[in-house]
Amino acid sequence: MLRDPQVLIVGAGPVGVALACELLQQGISLRIVDKVERLDDTDPHSRGILIWPRSLEVLRRIQVSDRLVARGHRTAGVNYYSGGRLLGPARLDRIPDTPYPFLLTLPQRETEKVLRERFTELGGHVERGVAMEELSGDPDAPVVALRHSDGRREVVTPGWVIGADGPASVVRDQLGIRFDGDPIDVTYAIGDAPVTGRLARNAQYYYSRHGVIALVPLRDGHYRIAANVPHRTEADGPPSREYLQSLLAKRACREVTVGEPDWTRSFRPRLGMAENFRKGRCFLAGDAAHVVSPAGGQGLNVGFLDAASLGWRLAGVIRGELPERVLDEYDHERRSAAARMSRTSAAQARFGLQRRRTRIAVRDMLFVVGRMTGLVQRVLVPLLSQTDVTYGEQITEPFIWRHPSPVRPGQRLPMFASLDLATYTVLLWPGRRPSADWALVQAELARQFPDHVGIRDLASVPGPTQAILCRALGRRPAVAVARPDGHLSLLVPVERVDRAVSFIGSATVSSNIAGIRSDTLSRRSDIYHRGSTMENLR
Ligand SMILES: Cc1cc2nc3c(=O)[nH]c(=O)nc-3n(C[C@H](O)[C@H](O)[C@H](O)COP(=O)(O)OP(=O)(O)OC[C@H]3O[C@@H](n4cnc5c(N)ncnc54)[C@H](O)[C@@H]3O)c2cc1C
Numbered sequence: 001m002l003r004d005p006q007v008l009i010v011g012a013g014p015v016g017v018a019l020a021c022e023l024l025q026q027g028i029s030l031r032i033v034d035k036v037e038r039l040d041d042t043d044p045h046s047r048g049i050l051i052w053p054r055s056l057e058v059l060r061r062i063q064v065s066d067r068l069v070a071r072g073h074r075t076a077g078v079n080y081y082s083g084g085r086l087l088g089p090a091r092l093d094r095i096p097d098t099p100y101p102f103l104l105t106l107p108q109r110e111t112e113k114v115l116r117e118r119f120t121e122l123g124g125h126v127e128r129g130v131a132m133e134e135l136s137g138d139p140d141a142p143v144v145a146l147r148h149s150d151g152r153r154e155v156v157t158p159g160w161v162i163g164a165d166g167p168a169s170v171v172r173d174q175l176g177i178r179f180d181g182d183p184i185d186v187t188y189a190i191g192d193a194p195v196t197g198r199l200a201r202n203a204q205y206y207y208s209r210h211g212v213i214a215l216v217p218l219r220d221g222h223y224r225i226a227a228n229v230p231h232r233t234e235a236d237g238p239p240s241r242e243y244l245q246s247l248l249a250k251r252a253c254r255e256v257t258v259g260e261p262d263w264t265r266s267f268r269p270r271l272g273m274a275e276n277f278r279k280g281r282c283f284l285a286g287d288a289a290h291v292v293s294p295a296g297g298q299g300l301n302v303g304f305l306d307a308a309s310l311g312w313r314l315a316g317v318i319r320g321e322l323p324e325r326v327l328d329e330y331d332h333e334r335r336s337a338a339a340r341m342s343r344t345s346a347a348q349a350r351f352g353l354q355r356r357r358t359r360i361a362v363r364d365m366l367f368v369v370g371r372m373t374g375l376v377q378r379v380l381v382p383l384l385s386q387t388d389v390t391y392g393e394q395i396t397e398p399f400i401w402r403h404p405s406p407v408r409p410g411q412r413l414p415m416f417a418s419l420d421l422a423t424y425t426v427l428l429w430p431g432r433r434p435s436a437d438w439a440l441v442q443a444e445l446a447r448q449f450p451d452h453v454g455i456r457d458l459a460s461v462p463g464p465t466q467a468i469l470c471r472a473l474g475r476r477p478a479v480a481v482a483r484p485d486g487h488l489s490l491l492v493p494v495e496r497v498d499r500a501v502s503f504i505g506s507a508t509v510s511s512n513i514a515g516i517r518s519d520t521l522s523r524r525s526d527i528y529h530r531g532s533t534m535e536n537l538r
Helices: 014-024 054-062 065-071 106-119 169-177 239-251 299-318 325-352 356-371 375-385 439-448 463-473 494-507 518-523 534-535
Strands: 007-010 031-036 074-075 078-081 084-089 102-104 126-128 131-134 144-148 153-156 158-164 178-181 186-195 203-207 209-217 224-229 256-258 263-267 273-274 282-284 425-429 456-458 478-482 490-491
Touching: 007 014, 007 186, 014 031, 014 054, 014 106, 014 299, 031 534, 054 299, 065 106, 074 209, 078 209, 078 356, 084 356, 084 375, 131 169, 158 169, 158 299, 186 239, 203 239, 203 325, 209 239, 209 325, 209 456, 239 256, 239 282, 282 325, 299 325, 356 375, 425 439, 425 463, 439 456, 439 494, 456 494, 490 494
Parallel strands: 007 031, 007 158, 031 126, 078 203, 158 282, 425 456
Antiparallel strands: 074 102, 078 084, 131 144, 144 153, 178 273, 186 224, 186 256, 186 263, 203 209, 209 224, 425 478, 478 490
């Protein structure tokens, strides 16, 4: 490890380590420090348990998704109840174009373990018992003071600093970035325990006049139980098994038995959003940048999308292949995506906390109408799974009229493996029925791009995959430019290939890219000739 690395990551929580993997696998030298000296592997306490499809899609980039899936528990969706009656399910198993059509549940400590294992495989090492104390100097030339657990003070001058140091971020504080609080102030009682009785297999949210309780299946018959409760003091102690049982009986109206919990806790999160995610050469990611209501189980997931968005940009800028302005886009794109998730998670919390009969009736009716008209599947499911996160222009038409295809710039493309991890990929799409001379056409199109650009001809996609791409890219021949994180940058008819060529010209610093990664590109060139539909998409 270099003493003054290219990047210093402060905080080795899940987001810091995911980002460290992103950077390390792209050859960027880094140090990652965490103030906690020793991890307690015997502590059963775990925070986030829900991993939504988009997180698994982006975590593929660092090759941990399949490991997480292997260790976790798959759930087909989320059932919403009111007064014990089923309002309807949000079915993730019906998402048509993801390799991960389910909600994965896995205790956060295990998710973190998988990430750390991957980081070690990549040759990384977390420096424990090292706290960031001070960040001084110009944010364009940061000077960082670290305190080691033996009392030693070390001053480093990394090229870039990433604050992934959680909700009470010292990096954020030292940069003087405001953290605007959210007025929602709710205490939650949570715990993991075996639960027996007649229960649906899906995750379950029970709304009632007494409050909300969520019951989310984990492995081995255990469930995460989470409920809003009156504010508690330390003297109240952790919620007891009997308390959780009584909350379930009252709110879920279910004859179930809560066994001895592995652990319980109450917590009162301070929600908020940093006013900037970037200042000079310093960035915020994960909870350091945003703390969203736990009601939606999205906080960690928003952090994973931060890591996927910042990793390729920073690596590309450090290597001199991408212009520095892509880093401003990180600030803009991720701040608005996090703000949106924060609003929807807060709305979800409010949605569940209605007490007046008329409001409850309206809420329940809205949900049932949404289910019957298909809006739950078309709007709520993409929102929960974060597959609808878009970095393009604001879509203005009401969501009822929105058409999912073709994909617009900024939206996610349903392609998960055949993209370059480090830079833009040009996709040549022959349309629904490729013309007889497509081989000639695509060769002519490809010829117009500089040699260093990765190009994928999508002509040999098998039928079912073609249908998915047809929805995404349209029925007519087209040229698309995809970002490394799988979002569309540009989609033009083949006649306007010049626009794609000039986009590539302005979006990359071509003189530095030439000659790199030819091995990576060739490894993925046959991706569409193998396996089943989803394998191909993956
Ligand atoms: C009870 C609970 C339930 C939740 N459930 C869900 C869920 O179901 N789904 C979901 O997506 N999210 C959930 N979340 C949110 C999720 O846990 C967080 O969003 C996630 O942990 C954020 O990860 P992070 O890496 O950004 O920060 P953290 O996990 O907080 O990690 C920050 C790291 O930085 C280190 N650090 C702090 N200060 C310094 C310093 N000065 N120097 C060096 N190191 C430092 C800390 O030791 C820590 O290791 C839940 C949260 C809670 C509290």
